[in-house]
Amino acid sequence: MSIHLISLLVLVVVFLIATVRPVNMGALALVAAFVVGTAVAGEEATKILDGFPGDLFVILVGVTYLFAIAKRNGTVDWLVATAVRAVGGRVGLIPWVMFAVCAAITAAGAVSPAAVAIIAPIGLGFAARYRISPLLMGVMVVQGASAGSFSPIGIFGGIVNGVVDRAGLPGSPLVLFASTFTVNLLLAAAAFVLFGGRSLLGRERVVLGAEAIEASRRATHPPVRPHSLVGTGPVRPAVEQPGSGTAGVTETDTGTPGLPRLGVEQIGTLVGLLGLVVGALVFNLNVGFVAVTVAVLLTLAYPRSSKDAVNQVSWGAVLLIGGIVTYVALLERTGTIGWLGTSVAGIGAPLLAALLICLIGAVVSAFASTTGILGALIPLAVPFLASGSVGAVGLIAALSISASVVDSSPFSTNGALVVANSPDDKRDRVFRGLMAWGMALVVIAPLLSWGLLVLPGWL
Numbered sequence: 001m002s003i004h005l006i007s008l009l010v011l012v013v014v015f016l017i018a019t020v021r022p023v024n025m026g027a028l029a030l031v032a033a034f035v036v037g038t039a040v041a042g043e044e045a046t047k048i049l050d051g052f053p054g055d056l057f058v059i060l061v062g063v064t065y066l067f068a069i070a071k072r073n074g075t076v077d078w079l080v081a082t083a084v085r086a087v088g089g090r091v092g093l094i095p096w097v098m099f100a101v102c103a104a105i106t107a108a109g110a111v112s113p114a115a116v117a118i119i120a121p122i123g124l125g126f127a128a129r130y131r132i133s134p135l136l137m138g139v140m141v142v143q144g145a146s147a148g149s150f151s152p153i154g155i156f157g158g159i160v161n162g163v164v165d166r167a168g169l170p171g172s173p174l175v176l177f178a179s180t181f182t183v184n185l186l187l188a189a190a191a192f193v194l195f196g197g198r199s200l201l202g203r204e205r206v207v208l209g210a211e212a213i214e215a216s217r218r219a220t221h222p223p224v225r226p227h228s229l230v231g232t233g234p235v236r237p238a239v240e241q242p243g244s245g246t247a248g249v250t251e252t253d254t255g256t257p258g259l260p261r262l263g264v265e266q267i268g269t270l271v272g273l274l275g276l277v278v279g280a281l282v283f284n285l286n287v288g289f290v291a292v293t294v295a296v297l298l299t300l301a302y303p304r305s306s307k308d309a310v311n312q313v314s315w316g317a318v319l320l321i322g323g324i325v326t327y328v329a330l331l332e333r334t335g336t337i338g339w340l341g342t343s344v345a346g347i348g349a350p351l352l353a354a355l356l357i358c359l360i361g362a363v364v365s366a367f368a369s370t371t372g373i374l375g376a377l378i379p380l381a382v383p384f385l386a387s388g389s390v391g392a393v394g395l396i397a398a399l400s401i402s403a404s405v406v407d408s409s410p411f412s413t414n415g416a417l418v419v420a421n422s423p424d425d426k427r428d429r430v431f432r433g434l435m436a437w438g439m440a441l442v443v444i445a446p447l448l449s450w451g452l453l454v455l456p457g458w459l
Contacts, residue, residue: 026323051329062291089205107148138418409438
C-alpha cells in the first residue's frame with residue numbers, strides 16, 4: 001500500500017476514534033503525525049513539528065487572551081450595547097450586521113482570519129448576551145469574511161486573478177467576485193433559517209434594564225463583577241470598576257437608553273482593540289502578535305482585572321486545531337495532496353474531473369489554509385483548463401467557491417476562532433455544529449458551484 005493511501009486511511013481512523021471516544025482529536029492527530037511521519041515517511045520528529053501551525057497558535061491564544069480581558073473589564077458590554085442601539089434594538093439584524101462588516105473588511109483587502117479575529121469575539125459576546133445561537137453568529141461572521149475576500153482588491157481575489165493572468169487563461173474578476181459573494185450570501189441566509197434566525201425576527205426591540213442584563217450575564221458567563229448596561233428607569237449610579245474609574249449607565253429624561261459610561265480601563269482596552277484593527281488591516285501586521293502585545297500591555301496596566309484572563313484561553317481548541325493542521329501538513333509534504341490532484345486531472349471525462357477537483361479543494365481547505373489551496377490547486381488545474389474541454393472562468397469560480405466557503409469548518413483558522421471565542425458551556429456544541437456545517441459544505445459547495453458554473457458551459 002502506498003504512503004498516500006496509508007496516510008489518508010490513518011486520517012479517517014483519527015476521525016472515527018475521536019467520534020466514539022472522549023479524546024481530543026488534535027492529540028490523536030499529533031500521535032498519528034508522529035507514527036506515520038517516522039514509521040512510514042521516514043521523517044525526524046523536528047521535521048514533523050515543522051508542520052505545527054505556529055502562526056495559528058499565536059492567533060488563537062492572542063485573540064482569546066485579549067478578548068478575555070475585554071470581557072472581564074466590561075469593554076465587550078459596551079460594544080454589545082453600542083451594536084444594540086445601532087440597529088434600534090432589533091436583535092434579528094445583528095447577525096446580518098456582522099456578516100456585512102466582515103464582508104466589507106475583507107473586500108477592502110484584509111486577510112480573512114484577521115477580520116474574523118476582530119469581529120467574532122464581539123458577535124459571539126452579543127450572542128451570549130441576547131440568547132442568539134453562537135453557531136448562527138459564528139457562521140454569519142465566517143461566511144461574511146469569505147463573501148468579501150474575492151473582490152478585485154481582496155486577498156483571495158488577488159491570488160486567483162494573479163494565477164489566471166500568469167497562466168494566460170481567460171478570467172473575469174467581476175464574475176469571480178459576484179459568484180463567490182452570492183453563494184456566501186445564500187449560505188448565510190440558509191444558516192439564518194436553520195440555526196434560529198427566524199425566531200429572532202419576531203422579538204421585541206431590546207431595551208433591557210440592569211437587572212435583566214445581570215441575569216443574562218450570570219446565565220452565560222461566571223460573574224466577575226457587576227456591570228450595568230442599557231437601563232429603562234431613572235439614571236442609575238455608576239458601578240465602580242476596580243482600578244479603572246466607572247462604567248455606569250446614563251439615560252435621558254425621555255427614557256431613551258444610553259450607553260454604558262466608560263472608565264479609564266475600558267477606554268484603554270478600546271484603544272488597544274483599535275490598535276489591533278489598525279495594525280492588522282492597515283499595516284498588515286500579524287494579528288496574533290498584535291493581540292498578544294495589546295493583552296500583555298493591558299495586563300501590565302490593569303493587573304487586578306487581567307491577571308487571570310490567560311486561564312480563559314481555549315487551550316483545548318488550540319490543541320485540537322494544532323494537531324489536525326500538523327497532520328495535514330504531513331500530507332502535503334509527502335505529496336498526498338498533489339497525488340490526489342494529479343490522479344483527478346488524468347480522468348478522461350472532463351466534467352467529472354472538474355467536479356472532483358472542486359471536491360478535493362473543499363476537503364483539503366476544510367483542514368488547511370484556503371490561501372495555500374487556492375495557490376496550489378488552480379496551477380495544478382492549468383493544463384486541464386488549457387485544453388479547453390471545460391470553461392476556465394466557470395471552473396475557477398467553482399473551485400474558488402468550493403475552497404473558501406468551507407472556512408467555517410472548526411479545523412480552519414476562521415472556524416477555530418469561532419470555537420475558541422464561544423462560551424465555555426457551549427463550546428463543544430459549537431464545535432460539533434461547525435463540523436457538521438463544514439462537512440456538509442464540503443459536499444454541497446462543489447456540487448452547487450459545479451452545477452451552476454461548470455456544467456452549463458456558459459462561462
